[in-house]
Amino acid sequence: MSRKWLIKNGTFVVLEPGQSVIKGYMLIEDDVIKYVGESCPEGEEETEAFDGSGLLFSPGLINTHGHAAMSLLRGYGDDMELQTWLQEKMWPMEAKFTSNDVYWGTSLSVLEMLKGGTTTFLDMYDHMDQVAKVVQESGMRAVLMRGAIGLCPEDVQQMKLEEAVQFAKDWHGQADGRITTMMSPHSPYTCPPAFIEKFVQAAHDLDLPLHTHMSETAAEVQQNINDYGTRPAIHLEKLGFFSRPSIVAHGVHLTDEEIEILARNKVAVSHNPGSNLKLASGVARVMDLQKAGVVVSLGTDGAASNNNLDMFEEVRLAALIHKGVSGDPTAVPADEALKMGTIYGAQSVYLQNTGRLAAGMKADFIALDTDQAHFVPYTDFISHMVYSAGPKDVKHVWVNGAQVVKNGSCITMDEERIRREAQACFEGLLSR
Incomplete structure (x- = not known):
């Protein structure tokens, strides 16, 4: 079943010539980005919405x-x-x-x-x-x-x-x-x-x-x-x-x-x-x-x-x-x-459909929490992302339109088990 949803009130890293960041909306349908822009796309006012306030959305x-x-x-x-x-x-x-x-x-x-x-x-x-x-x-x-x-x-x-x-x-x-x-x-x-x-x-x-x-x-x-x-x-x-x-x-x-x-x-x-x-x-x-x-x-x-x-x-x-x-x-x-x-x-790596937030691209993107001291003042989000941000700022992650990280936790993997099994594997390598 097809799913369409809208991010509103977000700040988006688009890295286009003359415009690196825009504030506004991004529309996702299934695994594809359909729209990124400053105004709500026409006819989508009632579409299921995700509030992007306080978040910086970037290509993964x-x-x-x-x-x-x-x-x-x-x-x-x-x-x-x-x-x-x-x-x-x-x-x-x-x-x-x-x-x-x-x-x-x-x-x-x-x-x-x-x-x-x-x-x-x-x-x-x-x-x-x-x-x-x-x-x-x-x-x-x-x-x-x-x-x-x-x-x-x-x-x-x-x-x-x-x-x-x-x-x-x-x-x-x-x-x-x-x-x-x-x-x-x-x-x-x-x-x-x-x-x-x-x-x-x-x-x-x-x-x-x-x-x-x-x-x-x-x-x-x-x-x-x-x-x-x-x-x-x-x-x-x-x-x-x-x-x-x-x-x-x-x-x-x-x-x-x-x-x-x-x-x-x-x-x-x-x-x-x-x-x-x-x-x-x-x-x-x-x-x-x-x-x-x-x-x-x-x-x-x-x-x-x-x-x-x-x-x-x-x-x-x-x-x-x-x-x-x-x-x-x-x-x-x-x-x-x-x-x-x-x-x-x-x-x-010869993938033509990812790496950017733009219509037609796969919905592979991340959301950083900008309500933190090292993002303030909100002068230049590209500068902040490169010189100030780190992995712990990542709040949400979507790949192919599906959310895989929510509020900092990976929802598709068993983190506790992975840590335990990886440690056991290392100890096994030492004993062989």
């Missing part, structure tokens, strides 16, 4: 790179260099992960993200059927893929490729369209060229985008040069990776030539400032990427390297660190940082 935040189940390893290995962290802490523990661990680790992450105003996330991991199951149950939107490291015998590589293809076939378009899929070799330094080429071919066969880690650390780039005689972006272009719609995570260490390659091939970059800072991987050349026309979005990476999934923090870091590094206070202004977390996020 979009997290374009992560590994949700890794929340089970939050705090397990801190203050370490990336390769040491991976080889000594992460990979040995991850090798013990069962499908049950992935289910509860993902549940923990989805709970954190939803309560913190993230409505869409990208996830690259193993046991992905469990991740999809959590997404289906929670009401969230997600872009999912079976990530595959190719440092293994050919028969194991083939098994991973077949799993990735089957997962994409089984889940693309599922959960009322909230789940879409991609193909994802882990990275050029963990996947032999022939393995990457097989993923590229599979992406062509399935008509899906591609995702991978690229140029996260200087050491990784040097390894690519040592192994293949060239830098990662040039290497991936030669392998045909960019012949598909693509998004690369990190892109910290890029030359001018590589930026031009990404721009020419319309490759999106998921900027992960928090994770990159914590692992001392460096600071991506975001302004140069944007100047070249590359779409740059934001991701948290996994909670093991961040150590949270707070997209407000990523938006704020994106607005702050590039000012500090460049010495230019106009670098990545507040509205641009917020677009990186919303509009550009949707573009990066």
